[in-house]
Amino acid sequence: MAEAIDVRGLTRNFGHFVxxxxxxxxxxxxxxFGFLGANGAGKSTTIRMLCGLLRPTSGTALxxxxxxxxxxxxxxxxxxxxxxxxxxxxxxxxDQNIQFFGGxxxxxxxxxxxxxxxxxxxxxxxxxxxxxxxxxxxxxxxRLALGCAILHEPSIVFLDEPTGGVDPLSRRxxxxxxxxxxxxxxxxxxTTHYLDExxxxxxxxxxxAGKLAALGTANELKQVFSSRPIVEIQATQPVxxxxxLDRLDTVEKxxxxxxxxxxxxRNTQSSPAMLAAALAASGVDVRGIGPVSPSLExxxxxxxxxxxxx
Amino acid sequence: MGKILAVGSKEMRQILRDRRxxxxxxFIPAFFLLLYGYALNFDIRNVRLAVQDSDRSTKSRExxxxxxxSGYFALVGYEDSDAALARxxxxxxxxxxxxxxxxxxxxxxxxxxVSVQVVIDGDNAxxxxxxxxxxxxxxxxxxxxQMQALLSTPGSRLLPPVVIVEPRIWYNPQLRSxxxxxxxxIAYISMITAVVSTSLSVVREKExxxxxxxxxxxxxPMSYILGKTLxxxxxxxxxxxxxxxxxxxxxEMPMRGSWPxxxxxxxxxxIGAQAQGxxxxxxxxxxxxxxxxxxxxxxxxxxILSGFIFPISSMPVxxxxxxxxxxxxxxxxxxxxxxxxxADITAFWQELVxxxxxxxxxxxxxxxxxxxxxA
Numbered sequence: 001m002a003e004a005i006d007v008r009g010l011t012r013n014f015g016h017f018v019x020x021x022x023x024x025x026x027x028x029x030x031x032x033f034g035f036l037g038a039n040g041a042g043k044s045t046t047i048r049m050l051c052g053l054l055r056p057t058s059g060t061a062l063x064x065x066x067x068x069x070x071x072x073x074x075x076x077x078x079x080x081x082x083x084x085x086x087x088x089x090x091x092x093x094x095d096q097n098i099q100f101f102g103g104x105x106x107x108x109x110x111x112x113x114x115x116x117x118x119x120x121x122x123x124x125x126x127x128x129x130x131x132x133x134x135x136x137x138x139x140x141x142x143r144l145a146l147g148c149a150i151l152h153e154p155s156i157v158f159l160d161e162p163t164g165g166v167d168p169l170s171r172r173x174x175x176x177x178x179x180x181x182x183x184x185x186x187x188x189x190x191t192t193h194y195l196d197e198x199x200x201x202x203x204x205x206x207x208x209a210g211k212l213a214a215l216g217t218a219n220e221l222k223q224v225f226s227s228r229p230i231v232e233i234q235a236t237q238p239v240x241x242x243x244x245l246d247r248l249d250t251v252e253k254x255x256x257x258x259x260x261x262x263x264x265x266r267n268t269q270s271s272p273a274m275l276a277a278a279l280a281a282s283g284v285d286v287r288g289i290g291p292v293s294p295s296l297e298x299x300x301x302x303x304x305x306x307x308x309x310x
Numbered sequence: 311m312g313k314i315l316a317v318g319s320k321e322m323r324q325i326l327r328d329r330r331x332x333x334x335x336x337f338i339p340a341f342f343l344l345l346y347g348y349a350l351n352f353d354i355r356n357v358r359l360a361v362q363d364s365d366r367s368t369k370s371r372e373x374x375x376x377x378x379x380s381g382y383f384a385l386v387g388y389e390d391s392d393a394a395l396a397r398x399x400x401x402x403x404x405x406x407x408x409x410x411x412x413x414x415x416x417x418x419x420x421x422x423x424v425s426v427q428v429v430i431d432g433d434n435a436x437x438x439x440x441x442x443x444x445x446x447x448x449x450x451x452x453x454x455x456q457m458q459a460l461l462s463t464p465g466s467r468l469l470p471p472v473v474i475v476e477p478r479i480w481y482n483p484q485l486r487s488x489x490x491x492x493x494x495x496i497a498y499i500s501m502i503t504a505v506v507s508t509s510l511s512v513v514r515e516k517e518x519x520x521x522x523x524x525x526x527x528x529x530x531p532m533s534y535i536l537g538k539t540l541x542x543x544x545x546x547x548x549x550x551x552x553x554x555x556x557x558x559x560x561x562e563m564p565m566r567g568s569w570p571x572x573x574x575x576x577x578x579x580x581i582g583a584q585a586q587g588x589x590x591x592x593x594x595x596x597x598x599x600x601x602x603x604x605x606x607x608x609x610x611x612x613x614i615l616s617g618f619i620f621p622i623s624s625m626p627v628x629x630x631x632x633x634x635x636x637x638x639x640x641x642x643x644x645x646x647x648x649x650x651x652x653a654d655i656t657a658f659w660q661e662l663v664x665x666x667x668x669x670x671x672x673x674x675x676x677x678x679x680x681x682x683x684x685a
C-alpha cells in the first residue's frame with residue numbers, strides 16, 4: 001500500500017528552541033494515525049509543517065507524494081485541515097459557511113451540491129441550514145467544521161485536537177465519522193491529548209519534547225509492560241500508600257490514577273499479595289488490590305518519564 | 311476570480327449580519343461631521359464689548375455703533391472707572407474694551423491725530439488676534455469715512471491717499487471657516503473609518519482562528535485580501551459620499567467642480583487608507599491592538615499634519631517633511647480644489663499621483679508582510 005505521509009528527519013527550530021527534532025515516521029493510505037503528546041510537545045508544529053503552513057528547518061516530508069517544502073500549495077489542494085478552534089464563521093448560517101468554504105476550494109455546480117448534501121448529512125444538520133453557526137451545539141459545530149474541511153474530498157485529513165471542549169457523546173459520534181472516512185480510504189492524522197480517544201487510532205506516535213518517543217499500535221505500545229506487571233491499589237490514603245510502595249525494591253514506580261494507585265513492578269515474580277502485606281504492615285488501609293492491564297495513560301506516562309530521564 | 315467573490319460575499323454577509331457595525335460604518339461618520347462641524351468654528355461673533363467713552367460726543371457714539379453694527383461685537387455697557395473695567399475682564403463678562411479719549415470729536419474736526427484704545431482679553435490667543443483684526447478694520451473704516459467728510463469740506467489742505475487696498479477674497483468671500491474646515495473633516499472622518507474597519511476585519515479572522523482555516527485552502531493572499539477589502543471599500547465610499555452630501559446640505563458647502571473627479575479622488579484616497587489598515591492588521595495580533603494603532607495612525611496625522619487645521623507652510627521644516635507621508639495632505643488639496651474652486655485635474659494632478667503612490671507603497675508593504683505570514 002502506498003505511503004500517504006512519509007516524514008524523514010523533520011526538524012523545526014524557532015530561534016534556539018527546537019520545537020520538532022529529527023522526526024521520522026510514515027502513515028499508510030487509509031490509516032488513522034494518532035499523535036499523542038503534552039501541550040508544547042511539538043504536535044501542532046509538526047501538523048502545520050505537514051500542511052504546508054510552516055516551513056521545515058530541515059528534513060523532508062512527503063504528503064500525498066508531494067514535498068511540502070517544494071510545493072506547499074500543491075499539498076494544500078490535496079489535504080483537509082481542521083484545528084481545535086473549529087474555524088467557522090459564527091455570525092453566518094450553516095449554509096453560508098458551506099458556501100464560503102466551497103467557494104474558496106473552487107467547488108461549483110453539481111459537485112458542490114453533492115458535497116453540501118454530504119456535509120449536512122454527516123453533521124446531522126439537514127433542515128437547519130439557516131441556523132446561525134453560533135447557535136449550534138458544540139458537537140454539531142465540530143462536525144460542520146470537519147465537513148467544511150473535507151468539502152473538496154481530500155485523500156488526507158489533518159485534525160489538530162479536534163475534540164477539545166465537546167461532550168463525550170459528540171466525541172463518540174465524531175470518531176464514528178473518522179472511522180467512516182478511513183473505511184473509504186482517507187488517511188487521517190489526528191492529534192489529541194485524550195488518551196481514551198487514542199484507542200480509536202490504528203497506530204500511535206508519542207511525541208515528547210519534539211522527539212518521537214514511541215511508535216506503534218496501542219497493543220504494541222502496551223508491550224513495554226509485558227515484563228513489568230501493573231498492580232492497582234485502592235487505599236483510603238493513596239498518598240501514604242504510594243510512599244510505602246516507593247520504598248519497596250520490587251516496585252519500580254507508582255503513580256496516582258484518580259483515587260487509585262498504580263504500581264509498576266520490576267519483574268513478573270512479585271505478586272499483589274506481597275504488596276498488600278507490606279501496606280498492611282505499615283498500617284495503610286487497603287480496600288482492594290489486583291493486577292490490571294496497562295492503559296494508554298500508563299504507557300504515555302512511562303514513555304515520557306523514560307525519555308525525560310534519558 | 312470565483313474565490314475573490316466567495317470571500318467578498320462572505321464578508322458582506324458578515325457585515326450585513328452585524329447591523330450595529332454597519333450602522334456605525336455608514337452613519338457615525340455623518341454624525342461626526344455634525345459634531346465637529348458645529349463645534350469647530352473659528353468665526354468670531356458677538357464679542358462682549360464694554361465702552362469707556364470719555365468724550366460722550368456724536369463722533370464717539372458713531373464709532374461705538376460702527377462696532378456694534380458690524381455684528382462682531384455685542385455691547386455689554388458703558389463704564390467709566392478703570393478698576394470696574396478691569397474687573398469686568400477678569401470675570402469674563404467682557405472680552406474687549408473700547409476706550410475713547412476726551413476731546414475725540416474736537417481733535418477729529420481739527421484734523422489732529424487721534425487714537426482710541428482697544429483692550430482685548432488675551433487668554434485665547436487665536437480669538438484675541440482675530441478680534442484685534444476686526445477692531446483695526448472697523449477703526450480704519452471709521453477713519454476713512456471721517457477723512458472723506460473732511461475732504462469734501464471746502465478749504466481742506468489734505469491730499470487724498472495714493473494707494474488704496476481693495477481686498478477680494480476668492481472662493482469664500484465671507485471667510486466662513488466652515489468652508490475651510492468641512493473638506494478637512496471629510497478627509498479626517500473617512501480616513502479613520504476606512505483604516506479602522508479594514509484593520510479590524512483581518513485581525514478578527516486571525517483572532518478567531520478562521521484565518522488559519524482559510525490559509526489551508528488553495529487561495530492566495532492577494533485574492534483573499536481583495537475579497538475582504540472590496541466590501542469595506544464599497545461601504546466607506548458610500549459613507550464618504552454621504553458626508554459630502556451632508557456637508558453640502560448642512561454647511562452650505564459648494565460643489566463647484568466635477569462629481570466624477572471628486573468620486574475618483576475619494577476612491578483613490580480610500581484605497582490608500584485601506585492599504586494602511588491592512589498593513590496594521592498584518593502587524594497586530596488582537597483587535598484591540600489593531601484598533602488602537604489604526605485610530606492613532608489615522609487620527610493624529612490627519613488632524614495635525616494634513617493642513618486640515620494648521621497650515622503646513624507655518625510648520626518647522628522637519629515637520630513639513632513628515633507631512634509628505636500623510637495622504638490626507640494631498641487629498642485635502644484635491645478636495646478643496648474641486649469643491650471650493652471648481653478646479654480641473656490640471657490643478658492638482660500631482661496630489662492624485664501622490665495618493666496613488668501612497669496606496670501602492672502601503673499595499674505593497676501589506677502584501678509583503680502578509681505573504682510572509684501566509685506561507
